[in-house]
Amino acid sequence: MQPFIQFESVSKSFGSLAVIDSLDLTIHKGEFLSLLGPSGSGKTTILMMLAGFERPTRGTITLDGMRIDQLPPHRREMGVVFQNYALFPHMTVAENVAFPLEMKRLPRHEIARKVERALDMVRLGHLKNRRPSQLSGGQQQRVALTRALVFEPRVILMDEPLGALDKQLREHMQLEIRELHKRLGLTIVFVTHDQSEALTMSDRIAVFNAGKVEQIDSPHAIYDTPRTRFVAQFIGETNLIEADVVNVQNGHATIVLGADLAAKVRSGPELQAGQKALFSLRPERMRLGADPAGDNALDMTITDCIYHGDHMRVQLAKGNFTFTARCERLAGNWTVGTPVVVSFDPRDCTVLAP
């Protein structure tokens, strides 16, 4: 895939406050890229610079080889969906959707045809004469989306568009947006602070922290092989432990987690015996059972069991060393205080530089 949008050493500061620090970012044509990070990590600023509402303090942004960072918003051909939808309250649904087409000076009959087709696509045709204030949140969201899509912009930018919806509707809209993305081959840049939203929708995720990209990868890679401590902690849940590397050979390393518990992990070339390392293991990759399976089997004790409906969360300890495991159901009649063997696959462990 050729680079479509490119940020080259882009920095942005508001007064003395640096929000983005020398960012390089490539977005491919037709991909769904999520910008994920806690609030204040600069992800919305990046979107605003793409849309043209903010200008970079330094650096360049190009779209399809053309520099766009100094262009005003109305000449960038980007459809923006705002968190609060930003529908025009004094226009009907149809007038809202027709607005970008009128700005393009399309002939009247063509506008009518496109508006009709676009509203039918999101099943809002019957509401076209309503005002935005007469629609539900989900319907407003679909109108905003339609309005941003209808003029065939080169990129769709979404700023936490699902933040104001309730959980069920949000999940439904996630699927709907994903489906539109696939069907129309859109390039979408999606800002969110909701990691599960980013994981389910994106082709790639860029994880932001304090104005810098921590990691940019497929959802799979972000979840399974986080490359920094921040990513490991921010995405999903993990057991993060400072450990000592004692032995490295044949692509595997033995590390001591604490309380005399040692684990075998997959090792890259960067690990050396005698080093400190950061060990990360997802709770759902652990198995509890008397029979050790896999290379790692640790003897621990159950200290707490929390019921979550579809799964259980089990707290394990040995000495002052603790783990959290997640199981679908408990195999035995285990109660607090039961000794148990914890096993996991070396391939499921991630070891990071501390």
Added chain:
Amino acid sequence: MFRTAQILFGVSVVIFLLMPIVAILPLAFTSSVFLTYPIEDYSLRWFVELATADAWRLSIMNSLIIGLGATLLSTILGTLASLGMRSKALPFANLLRTMFLLPMVVPAVVLGVGMQMLFVNLGLASTYPGVIVAHAVLCVPFVIVSVSASLQGIDPSVEKAASSLGASPVMVFRRVTFPLALPGVISGAVFAFATSLDEVVITLFVAGPNQRTLARQMFSSIRENISPTVVAAALLLIIGTLCLGGLAALLRWRQERSALKAVP
């Protein structure tokens, strides 16, 4: 107990405010040439006088010309000022706002004297443009207050959305900002017109005999000969102002209702 006291107090304040009007208005329908009770015979002769006497007819025409002129001028200037003060790039926006609102608090006599001196030098004294400008100065604050309030109610992301959808700044203003601010502009204009209609003090200083407005005419006819025509004119003014005020309230109510509904 407390509730009863509240109601009693409220009612007495309203009575206190309304009594002077209630006391004098019926005299508009007297047939006598004196402003005295009891009214022996009812007639509409003073309204006929209002419509036929040259001095009164001219003053009504003047009030309309000057009122409409001042409303137009102050609405345009006040709206532009409100738009300008909304910009983040403008330094001292608050200082400017205070300046624009000063005519509300500066004594009219002071403004009147100042304007008279200025207008004599500019050749505007005793001319229609002079009186219109003078009234517009008084009206601008009302427009600014009303338009600023409705601009404040506009979600900035709506304007951003418009520009991202391909609208140039001029188009954003024409298609989004202005239509959304329109109720505020209209109610500002209504206030401006009502202000101009009531204005006497500054008119005394800057208007010549040819620009005698209705309010000014009432003022002088009270001093010269207290005829019931003044009361008839007052009744017209009150009814006109009430209608305009009602219109403004209606517009504001509609705007608030649509703003309330717009919250998702």
